[in-house]
Amino acid sequence: MEIPFTIAPRTDTGLFNAKLGIWLFLASEVMLFGALFSSYVLLRVGAEHWPHGWEELNIPLATLNTVVLISSSVTMVMSWAALKMNDFKKYRMYMGLTILCAFIFLIVKAFEYGHKFEIGHLPSFSTFFAIYFTLTGLHGLHVIGGIVVNSYLWGPGSKMWTSQPERFTNRVEIAGLYWHFVDLVWIFLFPVLYLL
Amino acid sequence: MAEHAEDIKKHVRTYIMVFVALLALTIITVAVSTLHLSTPAAVTVALIIAVIKGSLVASYFMHLISEKKLIFAVLLLTIVFFIGLMFLPISSFSDKIVIQ
Numbered sequence: 001m002e003i004p005f006t007i008a009p010r011t012d013t014g015l016f017n018a019k020l021g022i023w024l025f026l027a028s029e030v031m032l033f034g035a036l037f038s039s040y041v042l043l044r045v046g047a048e049h050w051p052h053g054w055e056e057l058n059i060p061l062a063t064l065n066t067v068v069l070i071s072s073s074v075t076m077v078m079s080w081a082a083l084k085m086n087d088f089k090k091y092r093m094y095m096g097l098t099i100l101c102a103f104i105f106l107i108v109k110a111f112e113y114g115h116k117f118e119i120g121h122l123p124s125f126s127t128f129f130a131i132y133f134t135l136t137g138l139h140g141l142h143v144i145g146g147i148v149v150n151s152y153l154w155g156p157g158s159k160m161w162t163s164q165p166e167r168f169t170n171r172v173e174i175a176g177l178y179w180h181f182v183d184l185v186w187i188f189l190f191p192v193l194y195l196l
Numbered sequence: 197m198a199e200h201a202e203d204i205k206k207h208v209r210t211y212i213m214v215f216v217a218l219l220a221l222t223i224i225t226v227a228v229s230t231l232h233l234s235t236p237a238a239v240t241v242a243l244i245i246a247v248i249k250g251s252l253v254a255s256y257f258m259h260l261i262s263e264k265k266l267i268f269a270v271l272l273l274t275i276v277f278f279i280g281l282m283f284l285p286i287s288s289f290s291d292k293i294v295i296q
Contacts, residue, residue: 014264023267027274034281042285054229066222074215077257081211084204180257187249191242195229 007166022174026181033185040131051128053194058112062194065108072101073183076176083169088161095154102147109140132193139189142182149175214256221249
C-alpha cells in the first residue's frame with residue numbers, strides 16, 4: 001500500500017505529513033533541551049560559586065565548532081535547493097559537505113572532552129561540569145543522529161531520486177529541519193556554557 | 197513543488213547573506229565576552245545575540261517565514277510551555293530550604 005501525503009499536502013493541514021511530523025518532534029525536542037536549560041538556571045542560581053565558562057572551557061575550539069555547525073546548516077539547505085533545481089550532483093556534494101562538517105564538529109568536541117578528562121574534569125568534578133557534559137553530550141548524540149540520517153540520504157537512500165524525486169526532495173527537507181534544529185541548540189549552548 | 201528554479205536561486209542568495217550574518221554575530225558575541233561585563237549585562241547581550249541568530253536560522257533555513265498556519269500554532273504552544281519551563285527555577289525562591 002502506498003503511504004499517503006508524502007508529496008501532496010493534506011487539505012486539512014495544508015502540509016505533507018512528514019512536515020507536520022518533524023515539527024511536532026522538534027516541539028518535543030524543545031521541551032527536552034528546555035528542561036535541561038531550566039535545570040542549568042536552577043543549578044547556577046542556587047550555587048555558591050559558579051565558574052565563568054572562559055575559565056574552564058576552550059573558547060577558540062568552541063568558536064571553531066560554532067562556525068563549523070553554522071556552515072553545515074548552510075550546506076544542508078543548499079543540498080535541498082540543489083534538488084529543487086534538479087541538480088543531483090550538487091546535492092551529493094553539499095550533503096557530503098554537511099556530513100563532513102558534522103564529523104569535524106565531533107572530532108573537535110572529542111579533543112575538548114579528552115583534555116577535560118586528562119585534567120580530571122569529569123562530570124563528577126563539579127556541578128558546572130555535570131551540566132556541561134549533560135548538555136553537550138545530549139547535543140553530541142543529536143549530531144550523531146543527524147550523521148546517520150544524512151549519510152543514508154547521501155548514500156543508499158538517494159536511489160529514491162530516480163524513482164520519486166519529489167518525495168526524496170521532501171525527505172531531504174525534513175532531515176534539514178532536524179539538522180537546523182541541532183544547529184539552533186548549539187547557538188544557545190555556546191554562549192550559555194562558554195561565554196557566561 | 198510550487199517554487200521555480202528562479203525563486204530557488206533567490207533563496208540561495210538569501211542563505212548566503214544569512215550565513216554571513218551568523219558568522220558576524222558569532223564574532224560579536226565572542227568579542228563581547230572578552231570584555232568580561234557584569235553577569236546581568238553579559239547574560240542580556242549574549243541571549244539577545246543568540247535569539248537573533250536562532251531566529252535567522254529558524255526563519256530562513258527552516259523556512260518559517262513562509263510556513264503554514266498549523267506549524268505556527270504548534271510552535272506557539274511550544275513557546276508557551278518553554279517559557280513556563282524557564283520560569284520554573286523562579287519558584288525555587290519562594291521555597292528555599294534553610295539549613296539551620
